[in-house]
Structures are given as structure tokens and as C-alpha cells.
Amino acid sequence: MGSTMLAASLAGARAQAASDADVVVIGAGAAGIAAGHALRAAGRKAVILEARGRVGGRTHTDASLGPAFDAGAMFIHWAERNPWVQIAAGLGVATAPEPWGGGFRLFAGGQPMADADRMKRRGVFGQIDRRLETVDISARDLSIAELLGDLGPEQGPIAASGLLLSIGEEASRISARDYQRLWAGDDLVVPGGYGNLVARHAQGLDIRLNQPVSAVAWDGPGVAVTTPSGTLRAAACIVTVPVGVLKAGAIRFTPGLPARTRDALAGIGMGALTKIALKVEGDRFGITPDSTYLEAGSPGAMISFDMFPGDADIVVGYCGGDHARALSRAGAAAAGAHVTDLLATMVGGEFRKAVKGVSFPAWWTDPHALGSYSVCLPGHETARDALAEPVGGRLWLAGEATAGGGAMTVGGATLAGRAAAAAVARIKV
Ligand SMILES: Cc1cc2nc3c(=O)[nH]c(=O)nc-3n(C[C@H](O)[C@H](O)[C@H](O)COP(=O)(O)OP(=O)(O)OC[C@H]3O[C@@H](n4cnc5c(N)ncnc54)[C@H](O)[C@@H]3O)c2cc1C
CATH class of the missing domain: 3.50.50.60 (FAD/NAD(P)-binding domain)
Incomplete structure (x- = not known):
């Protein structure tokens, strides 16, 4: 032609x-x-x-490693009013309560966290909600970091670190008023x-x-x-x-x-929540399936691992904020090596040999997303x-x-x- x-x-x-x-x-x-x-x-x-x-x-259920995991959204939040409860029912797709029944372990630098540090964490738990109830933000919006300012430079970042996994962003870039507006409720998951x-x-x-x-x-x-x-x-x-x-x-x-x-x-702005999944074959290293391992030694680099969810050969790490941005820019090989090193410190050097693959949905650098989800400054x-x-x-x-x-x-x-x-x-x- x-x-x-x-x-x-x-x-x-x-x-x-x-x-x-x-x-x-x-x-x-x-x-x-x-x-x-x-x-x-x-x-x-x-x-x-x-x-x-x-x-x-x-939303993407990634089966590239064999065992599938949700690389993006996983929870049907505020299920009481979420349209996906009805959509799933209409399609005959099962939904279920959160499955994590395997326990929780806390680490710092890959080692079990010292009791004194655990107590410090416990003391600041829930401070964001408490301040949102008591601090007047009607005259002026604040960042969550400002809201937590009086906790001081050590405790403030610990109190804010949970936001890296929920909002995917640093507390200084989150509007307290917008955060307060977000709906809450029960979560469900979609096993399939x-x-x-x-x-x-x-x-x-x-x-x-x-x-x-x-x-x-x-x-x-x-x-x-x-x-x-x-x-x-x-x-x-x-x-x-x-x-x-x-x-x-x-x-x-x-x-x-x-x-x-x-x-x-x-x-x-856009948060940077990301997951990093490892295929881990063979040994379970004495780990109870469906348990959570949280590395929280450095609040900014906090990372949470779902260990063998559903007893599948997979470990899924989550992190957010600037740490996730750095890992996203470093790429799948470097990010996979980083979490493998961390998990090997937590559970033993043999872990390395059991790792057979990595899947890294780096939403921050994905040109069709450029972040995990929106965050009001x-x-x-x-x-x-x-x-x-x-x-x-x-x-x-x-x-x-x-x-x-x-x-x-x-x-x-x-x-x-x-x-x-x-x-x-x-x-x-
Ligand atoms: C790691 C992670 C975990 C999450 N966890 C949860 C959770 O547990 N529960 C929950 O409810 N939410 C969660 N979310 C958020 C949720 O995934 C999103 O809020 C939701 O999927 C956004 O839907 P959307 O249609 O607005 O945008 P998108 O799903 O991003 O859809 C926009 C579409 O536009 C396409 N597109 C982009 N550029 C172009 C272009 N130039 N031309 C044509 N098409 C284009 C994209 O490819 C995409 O398919 C999570 C997100 C991430 C990243």
C-alpha cells in the first residue's frame, strides 16, 4: 500500500x-x-x-512467581459501605476477614527488638488519633509531623512510622485535615x-x-x-x-x-507504598505461616513482611515513603537483594538459598502510576x-x-x- x-x-x-x-x-x-x-x-x-x-x-494479582499475591490493592476497606462487597457477591467471588493469625515479631536491624525499645514504641502507639481528637486544626491545617511535634525528635518519627505503610508517605507531607477525613471501617480480603x-x-x-x-x-x-x-x-x-x-x-x-x-x-502528591515479593521454596525456617515480621529499627526504613501467607512459598514485604522511593529507583535486583539480606539476618543465612525469585511492583517508577495513591499536602x-x-x-x-x-x-x-x-x-x- x-x-x-x-x-x-x-x-x-x-x-x-x-x-x-x-x-x-x-x-x-x-x-x-x-x-x-x-x-x-x-x-x-x-x-x-x-x-x-x-x-x-x-489492582493486580501477580502470579509471576507461582504463588499469587496482590501487587497493588489487597483490602476491601470500610467494607460496610464498599461497593466491592456487592460486586464480589454478584460475581460469586468469595471475600473473607483479614487472615493474619500467625503472630507478630518485631525486629531492629534484623535482630529481635530490645525490650526497652519495644516499650518506647508501645508508648507512642495511637498518638496520631489522640492528637486529632485534642489538637484544634479548625483554624489551620497541619502536617501530621507538626501534629506530633511535641513528641520530640525520637518519639515523633516512631509515632509517624506506621503512616509509611498505610499512607505510603512521610508525615511532613500529609495533611492532617485530609487524613482525618478518610473513612474507616472493617477490612475484608479477596482470597482469589x-x-x-x-x-x-x-x-x-x-x-x-x-x-x-x-x-x-x-x-x-x-x-x-x-x-x-x-x-x-x-x-x-x-x-x-x-x-x-x-x-x-x-x-x-x-x-x-x-x-x-x-x-x-x-x-x-503521590505516596510510594510498594511491595517486594520473594519466592521462598522448601524450608519454612520454623516460621508460622501468616505471621508478620516488622523491621522497625530505623523508623524511616520500616518494612513489614507477610511470612508465607496462606502457607504459600512466598514472603511479601511492604514499605513506603522515601525508603520505598529509593528502592524503586534502585530496581528489582537491588531491592530483592536488600530484603533478602534483611530476612537472612532475621531468620538465618540459609534463607538466602531458599529465595528463588523476586517480583517488585515499583509503583513509584511505573510510568502508568508514578506512585501508590494520592496524598493531600x-x-x-x-x-x-x-x-x-x-x-x-x-x-x-x-x-x-x-x-x-x-x-x-x-x-x-x-x-x-x-x-x-x-x-x-x-x-x-
Ligand atoms: C501497593 C499498593 C497497595 C494498595 N492497597 C490498597 C488496599 O489494600 N485497598 C484499597 O482499597 N486500595 C489500595 N491501594 C490503592 C488502590 O489500588 C487505588 O486507589 C485504586 O486502584 C485506584 O484506582 P483508579 O481507577 O483511580 O486508578 P488506577 O487503578 O491507577 O487506574 C488508572 C488507569 O489509567 C491507566 N493509564 C495511565 N496513564 C494512561 C494514559 N496516558 N492513557 C491511558 N491509560 C492510562 C493506568 O494504566 C491504569 O490502568 C493500593 C495501592 C498500591 C499501589
Whole structure:
């Protein structure tokens, strides 16, 4: 085919593609999938464009080592009101209470933590919640580090260190008001994998994989969304890519996003929670399956290990904040070596020989995530609501970052995707 004919054929394909969507949804994570279902229920034709070769985004059940683990989300948080409890039930997928019944051991530098240090930790446990009840943050937002300031330079970081595993971020970069707003409740897990459940829920939607969106033009009557395969035109667009991806400028908006949206983005960062999984074959080293080993010698480098969950040949480490960022930049081999060394100190040098593989979902350096989940910076606790405001009557930013008290979670992303779809469905297409 000559180049003119090829161009004509591509133009034809684009023109055809241009007519086949009411709404383009960018991203096939929980928010994009929820938007797709809601739009379909409202009788709107939605096309979902996904950059990766898989659906699910920051939910992914990784079976690359053999035994599977959830590389991203694992818990159905605040299960009392989380839509995933119903979605799982509807699909006949089992959910269960948290499985950790194997006990808990605390280490410092790979050695059992000294009693005096354990007591110090116990003394500061729960200080964040206590201060949120007693410190007045109505006049001014504080960082969690400021909130804990009077604990002093030794105890403050210990009190804050749990946030590295829950929020994935350093206490100095977390808004106390936003933190206080986050919903709480019971957690459930999905024994067959939360990522697998989300992927299953996506079945039947018009999702186009390997379609990284590079541009969204909203200067005409509707939107024009560009991927390497061409440009899709629609009346409206729901953008569910992570805040990290938006902030990196991976999608060029024409005209640029309004100042209010840009300010909102500037007020939200991305945490760096990550997991590092090792395949560990043979010996269990006397370790009770489903136990937790916590290395907390240096609060900033805290790392928690789920030891042989479900008695499978796998150990899954978690860490967050700047320590996780450094490991992500170092790459899988270096991160795997680091946790292997640490575990060998904890359980014995023979551990090294039993390690047969590493899987490192480094969300911080993953170009389609650029972080684990959104975190409001101190003083920017209104940013989530501002980000959720529609742009020009045809662009909606959705996803976990816009989910208010449900932010940071799969359930929140789902509610945000549904809310954006409901708003889009009200406009004339
Ligand atoms: C390690 C870790 C543990 C977590 N644990 C939990 C937990 O236990 N419970 C919980 O509820 N939540 C947890 N979360 C958070 C949860 O995974 C997210 O909040 C949720 O999955 C976000 O869904 P989303 O649809 O907003 O975004 P995403 O899932 O990130 O979906 C956005 C999609 O956009 C795609 N995309 C990116 N750029 C482009 C582009 N240019 N063009 C097209 N597509 C693009 C991405 O590939 C992705 O598929 C965890 C996250 C991590 C990283």
C-alpha cells in the first residue's frame, strides 16, 4: 500500500472511530471500569482506553512467581459501605476477614527488638488519633509531623512510622485535615485476589488495551482523544489516570487545564507504598505461616513482611515513603537483594538459598502510576473536591484522588468513577 493510500485508510479508520463513542474514558482501573458500567447502564456508548496491556491499574494479582499475591490493592476497606462487597457477591467471588493469625515479631536491624525499645514504641502507639481528637486544626491545617511535634525528635518519627505503610508517605507531607477525613471501617480480603476480581468485573466492557493517551483536545464542541492508534471524538471524556501521571504531563490538554484544576493537582502528591515479593521454596525456617515480621529499627526504613501467607512459598514485604522511593529507583535486583539480606539476618543465612525469585511492583517508577495513591499536602485539604469539578462541561477527572473520604482506595475510585459517569450521563450527547 502506498503512503497516500495508507494515510487515507488511517484517516478513514479515524473518522469511523470518531463516530463510535459518546464518552471516552481514559484508564481501565477501578474508576474507569465503574464509569464504563454506569455509562452503559445509562444507555451511553463508552470506549475505555488503557495504556497497559492489562486492566485493573493499581489492582493486580501477580502470579509471576507461582504463588499469587496482590501487587497493588489487597483490602476491601470500610467494607460496610464498599461497593466491592456487592460486586464480589454478584460475581460469586468469595471475600473473607483479614487472615493474619500467625503472630507478630518485631525486629531492629534484623535482630529481635530490645525490650526497652519495644516499650518506647508501645508508648507512642495511637498518638496520631489522640492528637486529632485534642489538637484544634479548625483554624489551620497541619502536617501530621507538626501534629506530633511535641513528641520530640525520637518519639515523633516512631509515632509517624506506621503512616509509611498505610499512607505510603512521610508525615511532613500529609495533611492532617485530609487524613482525618478518610473513612474507616472493617477490612475484608479477596482470597482469589482483589486484582483478579477487578479484572473480572471489567469483562464485557469496550476496553482497548495498549492505548496510551497522549493528548486530549477540548477546544471544539466535544473532545478529541489521541493515542498511537489515532484520535477518538466524543461528547465528553472521563480521565481516571493517577494524579502522578497527570502531574508528569503525560497527557497534553488543549487548551491547558484551568488554573483551579492545576492548583488542585499541585496540592496533591503521590505516596510510594510498594511491595517486594520473594519466592521462598522448601524450608519454612520454623516460621508460622501468616505471621508478620516488622523491621522497625530505623523508623524511616520500616518494612513489614507477610511470612508465607496462606502457607504459600512466598514472603511479601511492604514499605513506603522515601525508603520505598529509593528502592524503586534502585530496581528489582537491588531491592530483592536488600530484603533478602534483611530476612537472612532475621531468620538465618540459609534463607538466602531458599529465595528463588523476586517480583517488585515499583509503583513509584511505573510510568502508568508514578506512585501508590494520592496524598493531600498540608494546607491543601480542599484539593480533592476541586479536582473533581468538571472542566468546560465535557472533561471530568475521576479516580481515587477525587474520592473525598474514600480517597486512596479501590472502593473510592469506584464511587468516583460512578459519580463522574452520572454527571456525564446528564449532559446531552
Ligand atoms: C501497593 C499498593 C497497595 C494498595 N492497597 C490498597 C488496599 O489494600 N485497598 C484499597 O482499597 N486500595 C489500595 N491501594 C490503592 C488502590 O489500588 C487505588 O486507589 C485504586 O486502584 C485506584 O484506582 P483508579 O481507577 O483511580 O486508578 P488506577 O487503578 O491507577 O487506574 C488508572 C488507569 O489509567 C491507566 N493509564 C495511565 N496513564 C494512561 C494514559 N496516558 N492513557 C491511558 N491509560 C492510562 C493506568 O494504566 C491504569 O490502568 C493500593 C495501592 C498500591 C499501589
